[in-house]
Amino acid sequence: MLRIKSLSHRYENENLVIDDLSLEVNKGEIISILGPSGCGKTSLLRIVAGLEKPLKGEIKIDKKIVFNQTINILPEKRNLGLVVEDKALFPHLSVYKNIIFGIRKNKQQKQLAEEFLNLFKIEHLKDKFPHEISSGEQQRTALARAIITNPDILLLDEPFSALDKELKNELHEETKKIFIEKNLTVLLVTHDESESSFFSNRVFKFKDQKLLEI
Amino acid sequence: MNYLYLRTFSFWKILPTLTFVVFVSPLVIVLLSLTGDYSDNWTHLYNFVLGDYITNSIFLVLGVGLISLIIGTSSAWIITKYDFFGRRILEWALILPLAIPPYILAYTFTGLFDDYGSANEFIRWMFNLDSSFVFFPNVRNIFGAIIVFAFTLYPYIYLISRAAFLNQSKTLTDTGRILGLGGYRIFINLGLPMIRPAVIAGLMLVIMETLSDFGAVDHFAIQTFTTGIFRTWYGMYDLHTAMQLASLLLLFIIVFLVLERSSRMNAAYNSPVSNANSSSSEKLNGSKSFLCFIGCFIPIFIGFILPILELSRWAFTYNTGFFNESFFIQAKNTFLIALMASIVCTVIAFTINFSVRHTKVIFLKRINPFLSVGYGVPGLILAVGIVQMFTYLDKGIFVGFDFVLTGSLFGLLLAYLIKSYALSNSTIESGFERLSNKLDDSARVLKSSGWNLLLRVHFPLMKTSLLTSILLVMSEVVKELPATLILRPFNFDTLAVSTYIYAAEERMFEAASPAIAIVVIGLIPIIILTRMIKDSKDTPYLK
Numbered sequence: 001m002l003r004i005k006s007l008s009h010r011y012e013n014e015n016l017v018i019d020d021l022s023l024e025v026n027k028g029e030i031i032s033i034l035g036p037s038g039c040g041k042t043s044l045l046r047i048v049a050g051l052e053k054p055l056k057g058e059i060k061i062d063k064k065i066v067f068n069q070t071i072n073i074l075p076e077k078r079n080l081g082l083v084v085e086d087k088a089l090f091p092h093l094s095v096y097k098n099i100i101f102g103i104r105k106n107k108q109q110k111q112l113a114e115e116f117l118n119l120f121k122i123e124h125l126k127d128k129f130p131h132e133i134s135s136g137e138q139q140r141t142a143l144a145r146a147i148i149t150n151p152d153i154l155l156l157d158e159p160f161s162a163l164d165k166e167l168k169n170e171l172h173e174e175t176k177k178i179f180i181e182k183n184l185t186v187l188l189v190t191h192d193e194s195e196s197s198f199f200s201n202r203v204f205k206f207k208d209q210k211l212l213e214i
Numbered sequence: 215m216n217y218l219y220l221r222t223f224s225f226w227k228i229l230p231t232l233t234f235v236v237f238v239s240p241l242v243i244v245l246l247s248l249t250g251d252y253s254d255n256w257t258h259l260y261n262f263v264l265g266d267y268i269t270n271s272i273f274l275v276l277g278v279g280l281i282s283l284i285i286g287t288s289s290a291w292i293i294t295k296y297d298f299f300g301r302r303i304l305e306w307a308l309i310l311p312l313a314i315p316p317y318i319l320a321y322t323f324t325g326l327f328d329d330y331g332s333a334n335e336f337i338r339w340m341f342n343l344d345s346s347f348v349f350f351p352n353v354r355n356i357f358g359a360i361i362v363f364a365f366t367l368y369p370y371i372y373l374i375s376r377a378a379f380l381n382q383s384k385t386l387t388d389t390g391r392i393l394g395l396g397g398y399r400i401f402i403n404l405g406l407p408m409i410r411p412a413v414i415a416g417l418m419l420v421i422m423e424t425l426s427d428f429g430a431v432d433h434f435a436i437q438t439f440t441t442g443i444f445r446t447w448y449g450m451y452d453l454h455t456a457m458q459l460a461s462l463l464l465l466f467i468i469v470f471l472v473l474e475r476s477s478r479m480n481a482a483y484n485s486p487v488s489n490a491n492s493s494s495s496e497k498l499n500g501s502k503s504f505l506c507f508i509g510c511f512i513p514i515f516i517g518f519i520l521p522i523l524e525l526s527r528w529a530f531t532y533n534t535g536f537f538n539e540s541f542f543i544q545a546k547n548t549f550l551i552a553l554m555a556s557i558v559c560t561v562i563a564f565t566i567n568f569s570v571r572h573t574k575v576i577f578l579k580r581i582n583p584f585l586s587v588g589y590g591v592p593g594l595i596l597a598v599g600i601v602q603m604f605t606y607l608d609k610g611i612f613v614g615f616d617f618v619l620t621g622s623l624f625g626l627l628l629a630y631l632i633k634s635y636a637l638s639n640s641t642i643e644s645g646f647e648r649l650s651n652k653l654d655d656s657a658r659v660l661k662s663s664g665w666n667l668l669l670r671v672h673f674p675l676m677k678t679s680l681l682t683s684i685l686l687v688m689s690e691v692v693k694e695l696p697a698t699l700i701l702r703p704f705n706f707d708t709l710a711v712s713t714y715i716y717a718a719e720e721r722m723f724e725a726a727s728p729a730i731a732i733v734v735i736g737l738i739p740i741i742i743l744t745r746m747i748k749d750s751k752d753t754p755y756l757k
Contacts, residue, residue, distance in 0.1 A: 051655050075658040082659040088652035092674040101670075102660030149660060 001027045001185045002048065002153055007057030009043055017043050018054070019209035025153070030179060030186040032196030034214075035206035041189045045155050048187065049082055050075035062152050081146030081154040085161050087138045089130040095141050096126035102149040116144040119178060136167045143175060147182065154179075156188045160195065172198055226569040226664070227578065233562060234581045237588060237632050240599025243606075244464055247457035255446065255455040266437045267459075270356060271425060271466075274438065277360035278367065278424045279417055285364065285513050286371025287413060291401050292510060294379040295387070297495040298503040304510040306744035309369040311517030313736035315693045315710075316366045317429025318729045321717045322521035323362055324433065325528065327353045332524060359434045363424050365517035370423070371416035373743070378409035411477045418474035422467055426592035428696035429714055439463040440594050440696065447598070447700075457602060460595040471590045475583075522733065528726035540712070541727050548692055548708040548731075551623070555630035556638075556687035560680055562631065563638035567646050568668050571654070586639050588632035593697030596629045600701060621703055629697040634690045638683040645679025646672075685738050692735045 002025040009018040017040035025031050035041045046052040048059060050066065050073060059067040061080075066073040089098050100113050117123040120140040125133050130141070139159060146154060160168045176199055179186055190196050196203045204211040292298075293305050311319075326333040327350040337349040353361070382405065390400045406413070428440040439459060447456035498506060566585070570578045588596065604619040612618045619625065649672065657663070657671050673680075695710045702711060709728040716725035 046655075049655070049659055051658065074663065075655075076661045076663040078659075079661075080659050082656060084652055084656070086650075086652060088650065088656040090653065090657075090671060090675075101657070101662070145656075145660070155659075 001025055001029070001062055002187070003058075003060040004048070005058040005060075007044075007047065007054055007059065009040070009047060009052070009054040016055075016209050018047075021057070021210050023204070023211055025185060025187065027185055028183045029202070030176075030184075030188065030200045032188045032190060032200035032203045033206065033211065034190060034193060034196050034203060036191060039206040040209060041206055042157055045082075045157050045187065045189050048153070049080055049155055050078050079149070079152045081149060081151035083139075083142045083146050083154070083156050083159045085158040087130075087142040089138055089141055089145075091130050094127050094129055095122060095133065095137075098130070098141055099145050099148055101145060112148060116148045120144040120174075136163055136171060139163065139171060143178075147178070147184065152185065154184050154186045156186060156190075158190055159188075161190070161192070168195075224573075226573050227575060229562075230566045230569050230578050230581060230585075233566060234585060236628070237585050237635065240596055240603050240628075240632070241464065241587075241591065242599075243602050244457050244460050244595055244599040247454060247602075248461045250454065250458075252458065253452060253455055255450050255452045256458060259442065259446065259455065259459065263437060263442060267439050267442050270436055271438050273356060274359060274363070274431075274436070275421050275424055277357070278363040279421055281360065281364035282368035282371055282420050283413065283417060285368040286416060287375045287406060287409075288401070289368075289510050289513060290372050290375035290379055291405055292506050294376055295397075295401075295405075295495055296498050296506055298498040298506040300507045300511070301495075304507070304514070307514050307518075308372050308510060309740055309743055310514060310737075311366050312369045312743075313733050313740050314366050314518060314521055315429070315695070315732065315736070316362055316423075316427050317433060317695055317717075318525075318713065318732065319362045319366050319517070319521050320359070320430035320433045321713070321722060321725055321729065322524040323353045323358060325524050325722050326520065327351075327358075332527060354434050356434070356436050359430055359436055361516075362430050362434075363420075363427070365513060367420045367423050368513060368517070370419040371413060374412045374416035375409055378412040379405060382408060415474050415477035418470045418477065422470050422474070422590045425463065425467060425470075426590075426594075426696075428592070428594055428699075429717075433717060439466075440592060443594050443598065444696070444700075453598070453602065457598050460592075460598045463592065464595050467590055467592065467595075471587060474590070525726050525730050525733070528723040529730060532723040532726075540707075541731075544707050544709050544712045544728060545731060547706055548710070551626065551630070551708065552688040552691040552735075553684075555627055555634065555691045556684040558627065559631050559634050559638045559687045560642070560683040563635060563642045563683065564672075564676065564680060565668075567639070567642050568672060571646055571651075572664070572667070582639070586636035589634070589636035591633070593629060593633060593694055594700070596632055597625075597697040597700035600625045600629055623703055623706070626698065626701040626703070629701055630687075630691045630694065633694065633697065634687040637686045637690060641679050641683040641686060642676070645676045649675055682742055685742065689736050689739045692732055 002023070004021060004023040007018055007021045008016060010016045021044070023031075033041045033044065043052060047054045047067075048061075053072060054067065056069065057067070058065065061078060065071050066078050090101065093101065096113060096117070099116055100109055103109055103112065113126075114123070117126055120143060122133075122137055122140050122144065125137055125141075130138055133141070139162075143159070160171060163171065172195065178184075179199075186199070188196065188199055203214050205214050206212075289304075289308055293301060293308065325331055328334070329348050329352075331350070333350050334348055337343065338345065338347055352358070386404060386408070387400050390404045395403060425439065428444060431438045432441050432444070439462065443456045443459050443463070446452055446459055566578075566582060569575075570582055601620065604625055608618060608620050653671060653675075654667065657667050662670060692708075693710060695714055698708055698711055699714060702708065707715075709731050713725045713728045713732065716722065716728070
């Protein structure tokens with residue numbers, strides 16, 4: 001599903017954060033990437049999403065080249081899902097409207113939205129605004145919004161790190177079930193080893209600007 | 215402009231580039247006139263009046279700078295450091311004079327202090343003096359102009375100094391006290407030197423406004439660059455020489471613009487402490503409290519209360535058709551052109567700031583500040599440049615359309631856009647800064663970009679900033695005089711133009727209604743600013 005080949009990246013006037021990195025992720029696989037802050041794991045996620053342009057390398061999603069020396073497909077055309085630590089919910093939209101933001105208006109839209117509201121147990125919050133709901137409920141909304149678009153790959157950047165332990169455990173169980181049910185390909189970036197081992201088929205660690213499978 | 219920029223053209227890149235070209239062209243055209251031929255009129259100006267323009271302008275700038283510096287910094291210091299009777303009201307009331315354009319204060323000053331003005335009449339009535347007795351000196355001179363400018367423009371320095379004083383550490387002033395410095399010496403030796411870059415930024419704004427003015431200096435018959443440009447054009451009918459004169463003034467303005475920009479940057483870097491350690495005020499009682507009250511009240515009285523009283527007296531005592539038909543026509547014209555300019559300006563600023571954020575092209579980020587330089591350029595220079603640019607276009611591109619651009623509303627609209635873009639840009643830029651980039655990232659991954667992202671995410675979240683921008687630009691446009699005077703289409707009078715014409719004909723009482731309307735509209739940004747003052751410790755970017 002995802003194939004990264006010889007990827008390198010640096011920020012302006014800085015050293016390489018990613019150096020000749022390669023990675024292959026199969027359909028339905030959940031991959032975790034571990035590493036301390038600033039090691040390059042979020043950069044890798046942003047590069048896959050198309051939000052950051054790498055120095056060189058090649059990225060293929062579902063056998064289609066999304067980046068190489070001549071091609072750079074924009075994020076809106078890569079069919080991905082993204083959930084970040086601070087959720088980035090649209091504050092002016094209700095939970096319902098946040099969830100349907102990325103899907104086309106059609107007859108199935110409402111039905112699909114209801115399904116995901118139920119799946120993430122937030123149907124009672126659909127008319128509420130992000131500031132009116134709890135942190136855990138915000139994270140459920142963000143996950144629902146990302147998954148409802150049926151993305152080829154779901155990119156998760158420390159999605160549970162702002163939650164307390166109890167809530168985190170509860171969400172871990174539920175989301176893993178959904179990932180498996182929907183046969184999602186997931187790239188999870190975290191600094192929590194227990195989280196990575198709970199979710200993942202394979203775990204990688206950043207070392208010397210490259211990924212090392214552990 | 216890098217290779218990638220050229221390779222991938224899109225609306226988001228074309229709009230800022232095109233706006234840059236349109237905004238800068240009139241100024242370039244004015245400056246290019248320096249390379250052309252110099253006529254006999256120029257020789258006449260050079261030999262007989264250019265010296266007066268320069269000395270008068272320098273004298274005016276020095277006088278206005280010094281007085282507004284004293285009023286602005288001392289009132290800001292008193293308001294920030296002391297708690298005294300009336301402070302809460304004076305804190306925001308000190309910016310009220312910003313609602314009065316200098317030319318309106320000039321008109322009311324002559325109405326008040328001329329030999330038979332209301333102030334002299336009042337003194338004669340009060341002390342039962344002879345009708346030939348004159349108490350107040352003549353204000354129709356450069357000293358009167360200095361007072362007029364200083365009392366309408368000091369709020370620029372007050373606002374910027376107050377914000378800087380608020381961020382000053384109390385520890386520093388406490389240390390000064392332990393070392394034996396009194397309140398006044400702490401202000402002179404510690405407070406003021408530490409906020410020097412901020413004060414210079416405010417001072418540059420005051421100087422640019424003074425050099426840009428036409429209405430007040432024209433009313434007081436002072437020969438400056440702006441009156442010279444106007445007379446060369448409308449008296450000698452020599453646009454080319456007027457442009458050459460405008461170029462000289464523009465060069466001066468560019469120097470002050472550069473100084474203002476660099477001082478503003480230094481002001482940010484020099485902020486000595488965080489807000490957490492900022493000053494708290496010292497409670498004053500008795501005579502000290504009264505003195506502080508009087509010290510802060512006088513600028514408000516001269517710069518706002520006195521002109522309002524005089525305008526009201528004109529309007530109500532001499533009730534010469536306060537709401538007559540022509541007033542409503544002028545008010546309608548003013549409102550419509552101001553609304554049009556403010557909406558177009560806000561849309562352009564919103565779209566360009568979105569382009570900068572969305573495309574992340576460095577070239578766009580670099581040209582955006584240049585789009586704001588128009589705020590410092592006198593309306594008269596813009597008018598000269600726009601007329602020349604439109605003449606070139608009418609003769610070169612729109613041949614056969616009978617001067618479709620020259621003398622149309624387009625010129626006026628363009629002048630307002632160039633002059634007010636900085637107001638819109640600063641409001642919208644700060645609005646965008648408050649929006650997390652992660653919202654954009656999420657939206658883009660959810661297949662929303664370009665117009666979709668702009669309209670579905672940014673527009674609803676930026677409504678307050680957009681409305682603020684519209685109001686700020688409207689109030690600026692309503693006050694603008696010289697550009698309006700020159701660029702308005704035939705028979706298109708606005709409130710500012712009508713005030714000017716009445717005052718020029720010494721029909722002061724009839725000038726009251728449009729002048730009051732201008733002041734009332736000018737109060738809108740003041741209300742916005744006072745709200746900002748209550749919460750923010752940052753300097754509100756004024757112009």
